[in-house]
Amino acid sequence: MTKILVSACLIGVNCTYRGDNNLSLKLLELVDRFVFLPVCPEQLGGLPTPRPRAEVTTSADWRAAKLVLDQFGNDVTQNYLRGAEEVLKIAKLSGVNIAILKSRSPSCGCRGIYDGTFSGVMVDGMGITAELLLKNGIEVYSEDETNFLY
Ligand code: SF4
Known part of the structure; x- marks a missing residue:
């Protein structure tokens, strides 16, 4: 069976910053057909659960943005970079080439992220992990883009 990397919160793991999950019942329909x-x-980047909210600080050129701050202003960029590297390692070791990732997350978002002001404003851009996976040849999709798998 084809292996697919998924954001753990999408399949019910209580790993979000709030300590809960983002279970997608639609995605769960695929568990018998994919690994x-x-x-x-x-x-994986060493952050606790629950944890403070965090956003990527965006600039005019979002591709240059590398800073991730939590809601209290703490710089958690290194945790995000480390987590992304660990996910990439797992992806390579497992030989996956598709990832289904939680939308809007500063790590997993692949079709826009919050703008870093904690005001709910979305901008073009990707989460730190989604971007690293894409740069390494892995197809990234949000949970809203999975119709091609059914
Ligand atoms: Fe879900 Fe990704 Fe956030 Fe973890 S980092 S809680 S997998 S969206």
């Missing part, structure tokens, strides 16, 4: 490899880059 899901659940990963949470923020946990």
